[in-house]
Amino acid sequence: MTERITKSMAKNIYYGGGIFALMIFIALTFDTVQQIPERSNEVDMTPSVVAGKKLWEDNNCVGCHTLIGEGAYYAPELMNVFQRRGGSDEAVFKAYMKGWMAVQPIEIPNRRKMPQFNLTDNQVDNLSDFLIWTSKVDANEWPPTIEG
Amino acid sequence: MKYSSQMVAKPYFIFALILLAGEILFGLLMAIQYVYGDFLFPLIPFNVLRMVHTNLLIVLILFGFMGATYYLIPEETESELWSPKLAIVTFWVFLVAGVTTILGYLFVPYAHLTELTFNNLLPTMGREFLEQPLPTKVGIVLVVLSYLLNTGMTILKGRRTVITTVLMTGLIGLAFFFLFAFYVPDNLIMDKFFWWFTVHLWVEATWELIMGAILAFVLIKVTGVDREHIDKWLYLIIAMTMVSGILGTGHHFFYMGAPEYWLWIGSISSAVEPLPFLLMVLFAFTMSRERKIQHDNEMALTWAKGTAVMAFIGAGVWGFFHTLAPVNMFTHGTQLTAAHGHLSFYGAYIMIIFTIISYAMPILRGRPHGNCAKAQKVELTSFWMMNIGMMGLTLALSAAGIVQILDQRVGTELIGFMESQESIAGIYMVRGGFGLLVFIGLMTYFSSFFIKEEAK
Ligand code: HEM
Numbered sequence: 001m002t003e004r005i006t007k008s009m010a011k012n013i014y015y016g017g018g019i020f021a022l023m024i025f026i027a028l029t030f031d032t033v034q035q036i037p038e039r040s041n042e043v044d045m046t047p048s049v050v051a052g053k054k055l056w057e058d059n060n061c062v063g064c065h066t067l068i069g070e071g072a073y074y075a076p077e078l079m080n081v082f083q084r085r086g087g088s089d090e091a092v093f094k095a096y097m098k099g100w101m102a103v104q105p106i107e108i109p110n111r112r113k114m115p116q117f118n119l120t121d122n123q124v125d126n127l128s129d130f131l132i133w134t135s136k137v138d139a140n141e142w143p144p145t146i147e148g
Numbered sequence: 149m150k151y152s153s154q155m156v157a158k159p160y161f162i163f164a165l166i167l168l169a170g171e172i173l174f175g176l177l178m179a180i181q182y183v184y185g186d187f188l189f190p191l192i193p194f195n196v197l198r199m200v201h202t203n204l205l206i207v208l209i210l211f212g213f214m215g216a217t218y219y220l221i222p223e224e225t226e227s228e229l230w231s232p233k234l235a236i237v238t239f240w241v242f243l244v245a246g247v248t249t250i251l252g253y254l255f256v257p258y259a260h261l262t263e264l265t266f267n268n269l270l271p272t273m274g275r276e277f278l279e280q281p282l283p284t285k286v287g288i289v290l291v292v293l294s295y296l297l298n299t300g301m302t303i304l305k306g307r308r309t310v311i312t313t314v315l316m317t318g319l320i321g322l323a324f325f326f327l328f329a330f331y332v333p334d335n336l337i338m339d340k341f342f343w344w345f346t347v348h349l350w351v352e353a354t355w356e357l358i359m360g361a362i363l364a365f366v367l368i369k370v371t372g373v374d375r376e377h378i379d380k381w382l383y384l385i386i387a388m389t390m391v392s393g394i395l396g397t398g399h400h401f402f403y404m405g406a407p408e409y410w411l412w413i414g415s416i417s418s419a420v421e422p423l424p425f426l427l428m429v430l431f432a433f434t435m436s437r438e439r440k441i442q443h444d445n446e447m448a449l450t451w452a453k454g455t456a457v458m459a460f461i462g463a464g465v466w467g468f469f470h471t472l473a474p475v476n477m478f479t480h481g482t483q484l485t486a487a488h489g490h491l492s493f494y495g496a497y498i499m500i501i502f503t504i505i506s507y508a509m510p511i512l513r514g515r516p517h518g519n520c521a522k523a524q525k526v527e528l529t530s531f532w533m534m535n536i537g538m539m540g541l542t543l544a545l546s547a548a549g550i551v552q553i554l555d556q557r558v559g560t561e562l563i564g565f566m567e568s569q570e571s572i573a574g575i576y577m578v579r580g581g582f583g584l585l586v587f588i589g590l591m592t593y594f595s596s597f598f599i600k601e602e603a604k
C-alpha cells in the first residue's frame with residue numbers, strides 16, 4: 001500500500017489535512033462557545049454557584065469523584081446526586097448535604113473514606129448550589145440512570 | 149556518541165526512571181486503598197495519592213521527552229546542542245520544582261496549598277491532571293520555553309531533517325496547548341471544554357508527533373534503513389494523527405454539555421484515530437524486516453516494536469471500544485476509561501521512553517554496541533514482566549468496568565456505586581497483583597543497568 005504513496009504526497013496530506021482539520025475545529029469551537037451558555041443555563045449561575053465551583057476545586061473533590069463523567073472513579077458520580085439524594089428538591093438536598101459533609105469520615109471499617117473538609121454551612125450551601133446547577137446542564141441525556 | 153553535548157540527556161533519563169518507580173509505587177498504594185478504605189487514611193487520602201501518581205506520570209514523560217530530544221537533536225542536526233549549560237540548569241530547576249510540588253501535595257492539605265500558592269489570584273488548581281499550584285505551572289512554562297529555545301536554536305544552526313521538523317512541531321504544540329491550563333472560566337462546562345484542549349490535544353495530537361519522531365530516529369539507527377523511506381512513513385503517520393486526532397477531541401464532548409453535533413463529529417473522527425497507531429506497528433515491523441544492519445543492541449528494536457504494538461492496543465483498540473457515542477453513553481467515566489488510560493499511556497509514552505533509553509543509555513555509558521548479552525537478557529525479562537503486568541492490569545480494570553456498567557447503568561435492577569464497587573473487590577485485588585508484577589518488572593529493568601560488562 002505504501003509503495004504507491006510518495007514522500008511528498010504524505011507530506012501534503014499532513015499539511016493539507018492537518019490545516020483543514022484545524023480550521024473546522026476552530027470554527028466548531030466558536031460555535032460551541034456560543035451555545036454553552038444556553039445549554040448550561042448560564043443565567044442561573046449565581047455567585048453562590050461560582051463560589052461552589054471554587055470550593056469544588058480548592059478541595060479537589062474531582063480527585064475521588066467524577067462530575068459529568070470526568071474525574072476519578074473512586075467515589076460516586078455527582079452530576080445527579082441532587083436527584084439521587086435530594087429527590088430534585090432543593091431544600092431536601094441542602095439539608096442532606098449539610099448532614100453528609102458534617103459526618104465525614106463515616107466510620108465503617110475498610111469502607112472507602114471521604115475526608116472531613118471542615119466547611120462552614122454557607123460553604124456547603126455553595127457546593128449544593130453548584131451541584132444543583134450542574135445537574136441541570138444539558139449533557140445529551142447523560143447519565144443514563146439515577147445511579148450515575 | 150558523536151557529540152559531547154548529547155551527554156546532557158543522561159540525567160534526564162535517569163530521573164525519568166526514578167519518577168516512574170515513584171509513580172508505580174503510588175499506583176500500588178491506591179490499588180490497596182481501593183479495597184481497604186482505611187489504608188493510609190486519613191494520613192494520605194485517595195485524591196492525594198492519585199494526584200501524586202498522575203502528576204509524576206506527566207512530569208516523567210516531559211523529562212523523558214527532553215532527554216530524548218537532547219540525545220537525538222545533535223545527531224540529527226549534525227551539530228552540538230545550542231546550550232548544554234541551559235539544558236543542565238533547566239534539569240535542576242525542573243527537578244526542584246517537581247519534587248517540591250510532590251512534597252507539597254503530600255504534606256500540605258490541598259485546600260491550604262491553594263491558599264499558599266496564590267490560587268486565589270488566578271485559580272487554576274483542583275482540576276484533573278492540572279492540579280499543580282500556580283508557581284509550578286509557571287515553572288513548567290519556563291522549563292518548556294527553555295527546552296523549545298534550546299532545541300529550536302540547535303535546529304536553526306544545523307541540518308534540518310523530517311525528524312527535527314516533526315519533533316519541533318510537536319514541541320511547539322505541547323507548549324501552546326499547555327497554555328489552556330491557565331484558562332479557568334467560572335462556567336464549569338466551558339472549563340471542561342477547554343480543559344480537553346490541553347489533555348486530549350497533548351496525548352492524541354502533539355505528543356504523538358513527538359513519539360513518531362523518536363520512534364523514527366531509533367528505527368533509523370538500529371535498522372539502517374535509508375532516511376527517505378523512514379521519512380515517508382513518518383509523514384504518513386503524523387498526517388493520519390492530525391486528520392483524526394484534532395477533530396477526534398469531539399469524543400470528549402458527547403456528554404458534558406457541548407452541542408449535539410459532536411456526537412457525530414467526535415465519533416467519526418476518533419474512529420479513525422487508531423489508524424496512525426496501526427501505521428506505527430506496520431512501520432516498526434516493516435523497517436525491522438527490511439533492516440540493512442544487525443545492530444548489537446537488540447533490545448532497542450524490541451522496545452521499538454513493543455511500543456508500537458502496545459500503543460496500538462492501548463490507544464487504538466481500547467480507545468475504539470468506547471469512542472462511539474452510543475457506547476460512550478454507558479462507558480463514560482467508568483473503570484473502562486481507567487483501563488484505556490493505563491494501557492495507552494504506558495504503551496505509547498512510557499514505552500517510547502524505554503525505547504530511547506534502551507538505545508541511548510548504553511552509548512552514553514560508553515557501550516556503543518549496546519549492553520552485554522547478559523544485561524540484554526535481563527532487560528528482555530523485564531520487558532515481558534512489565535508488558536504482561538500492564539496488560540493484566542488493563543484486562544482486570546476492563547472486567548471491573550463491565551460489571552460496573554451492568555450494575556449501575558443497564559436494566560432495571562440497578563445497584564448503587566458503592567455497592568457495585570464492593571462486588572468488584574476481587575477484581576481489584578487481581579489488578580493489584582498485576583500492578584505488583586509491573587513494579588517488580590521495573591526493578592528487574594533497573595537491575596540490568598548494574599550488570600558488569602563481560603571482559604573482552
Ligand atoms: C506505567 C504505568 C502506569 C501508568 C502510565 C498509569 C497511568 C495512570 C493514569 C493516566 C491514570 C488516570 C486514569 C484516568 O483518569 O482514566 C491513573 C490512575 C490510577 N492508576 Fe495508574 N498508571 C500506571 C501504573 C499503575 C499501577 C501499577 C497501578 C496499581 C496497581 C495503578 C493504579 C492506578 C489507580 C488506582 C488509579 C486511580 C483510578 C481512579 O481514578 O479511580 N497505576 N494511572
Ligand code: HEM
Nearest residue numbers: 351399418421463467468470471480481485489492493496
Ligand atoms: C496514546 C494515546 C492516548 C492516551 C495517552 C489516552 C489517554 C486517555 C485518558 C487518560 C483518558 C481519561 C481521561 C479522563 O480522566 O477523563 C482517556 C479518555 C478517552 N479516550 Fe483516550 N488516550 C489515547 C488515545 C485514544 C484514542 C486513539 C482513542 C479513540 C480511538 C481514545 C478514546 C478515548 C475516549 C472515548 C475517552 C473518554 C472516556 C470516557 O468517556 O470516560 N483515546 N484517554
Ligand SMILES: [Fe+2]
Nearest residue numbers: 348352397399
Ligand atoms: Fe481523547
